[in-house]
Amino acid sequence: MAHVHTVHSGSALGAAAKASLEASGEQWTAMRAEVFEALAGFEKPASAYDIAEAVSRAQDRRVAANSVYRILDLFVAKNLAQRIESANAYVVNAHPACRHDCIFLICDGCGRIAHVDDDRLTESVREAAAASGFAPERPVIEVRGRCVDCAA
The missing domain is CATH 3.30.1490.190 (Ferric-uptake regulator, C-terminal dimerisarion domain)
Structure with missing residues (x-):
């Protein structure tokens, strides 16, 4: 049977991700918000390096991929993002309050x-x-x- 869930987009997606992360006991920091926004802006799966470059441009300062990797690991663990294993890349989870295998x-x-x-x-x-x-x-x-x- 197919799983039913609410899919978010635009600002509602960011709000849903923030609410879900905070409900899990984590903080929604400015850097986490920037990484999530950058990831959500990609039409295709993005690598940590792609995201670091996008955040670096947005902040007009260099952001290390290692920092982005740590945030992405948290996002995957908290269901805000999903990792495409074969591409070593990430996509946002458009339904972060819903946990299931895709x-x-x-x-x-x-x-x-x-x-x-x-x-x-x-x-x-x-x-x-x-x-x-x-x-x-x-x-x-x-x-x-x-x-x-x-x-x-």
Whole structure:
């Protein structure tokens, strides 16, 4: 069964991310806000270096990628962002108050990503791992191919 959730965009996305992070006991600092805003501004998955460059331009000062990596790690742990493992890149989570395993569809033509929520499939992956004696923490399912535009 597909998962139902509220998807945020624009300023509502930033507000939802802030509320979700603060509800988890973390602070929404100016730097975290800058990193989130920069990440949200990318149409495709962005690396920590891409984000550091965008924040550096916005702040008119150099921001180290190491600082961005630490914030991204927090964002992933707190469900504000998701990591595209095969690309070593990140995307914002448009529904940060909703925690579930996503299936990423990655276009090899244009680089855009989409995600599908299918709790039955991801639960089956978790169950298969558990049946093998493995304790799954964060299943990652990525499907590479061509989006509808690139396939045409």
